[in-house]
Amino acid sequence: MTTPTAAAPGANPYGLIPALKEGGLISQSVFTILVLSLAISIFILFSKWLEQQRIINQAKKVRGSFWSSPNLRDAAGKLDKNSAYRQIVDDGLLAEEQHHLLTDPIDQHEWVQSSISRSTASIGAKLSSGLPFLATVGSVAPFVGLFGTVVGIYRALIKIGAAGQASIDAVAGPVGEALIMTALGLITAVPAVLAYNWLLRRNKVIMEGLFAFANDVHGYMVSEGKVRPAYGLTKAGQAKVATTASGVQTTKA
Template sequence: MLTTILAAGSTAAKGGNPYGLIPALREGGLISQTVFGILVLMLFVSLYIFFTKIFEQQKIINQAKRVRASFWGSNSLREGAAKLEKNSAYRQIVDDGLQAQEQYKELTDPVEAHDWLHGSLSRSEATINSALGGGLAFLATTGATAPFIGLFGTVIGIYRALIKIGAAGQASIDAVAGPVGEALIMTALGLVVAVPAVLGYNFLQRRNKSIAEALNAFSNDVLGYLASDGRVKPSTGVKKAAPAKPATPAAGVKTGA
């Protein structure tokens, strides 16, 4: 839609279409040009946020796969953390858990170790989830306000059309084509900006929820490991081979001398 609008404007700029985007914006004046600029800016910022967040989420999803594959097969949390990326979300939870365990030894007031570790891991989760949610408020705001910004441009265009009709004394096509075209462009552009923003916001929120659930499960596993001194940890998914049973003699065959 936006490509079609811009293409129409380019054609009009070359003199091919007197009722295209560029003539409509020129006729609309500063208000229409400002509304158009705001909507285009909101569109590109929304796309930037969407693709950036997709990349960040995919990194954490890939980190979760590596955790399931190799982390819990390590002999200690420090050894498992060394297998993870330095700046990964799961590495941050492990490091914060180990740091909280060291800090607990320095506490002078009686505090339950479980409560102290749980609070530290919860803060670590909250920090990661907050970083993942950054920028989503802009998508939500864009989805909610872009149609109204476009509607504002539409109202201005219709108002200008009515003024031309009143000045000309008759509703000729030449008098109202420009302002009405400008109004329709603003309506369309408002929808073009709002719909992808809403869809992107809902999609990213759903993925963030899944990531938060995975991080919470991993945090609980780390808490169980620390609280049990390494005796409690999730299964690695690798089954040990059962010990071989001694062979039984075939029927009718006597053993011994």
């Protein structure tokens, strides 16, 4: 029968570190996997939040001044170089310029729309990167913790069998190790699930705004600038757009 290693006076012989040392390679591996998963989940949460916040701030800039510009090139120049909204505009303008190079041309509006849609989809894919990891951690972490729990309980039963009786000294370490793994699995899984759902919801709102903007850009391009959204325009600008859009529409200033 083995006895617990003597602890220093005042030290807790059944704490986390002693439990991991006694648990061996399996317990240490489970603990490492869960801690790394938690750390990566937190990193993804903050990095994706910052990425989303940048696009939200870009959307405010678009609503404020983008559509008041005389043309798309001038409007794009007001946006940050790495702006998601500028990427959509630049890809649309590039598609418009290259349309005449097609050997088997399709309608220009279809070609431009296809290019803008691809650009918007690529932004959505970038926003969604990292979320599958959060979903995986949220689903798997409790079972990884449960595996550590099973190993701890098994070790406790082995000690009981070797000692011939269920003494506290024999089972305290393995049972404590099992409880630690259970708690750590939950601590890792719950934040990952909450972060996944929260980021997914924000992505949905952001993509709705991007799709609406892409539709506005497409309408502007295929109408030669006659169709544009009303926000960001003065009353005089709104009246001018409405009047030139069809030649018969009139608006009240």
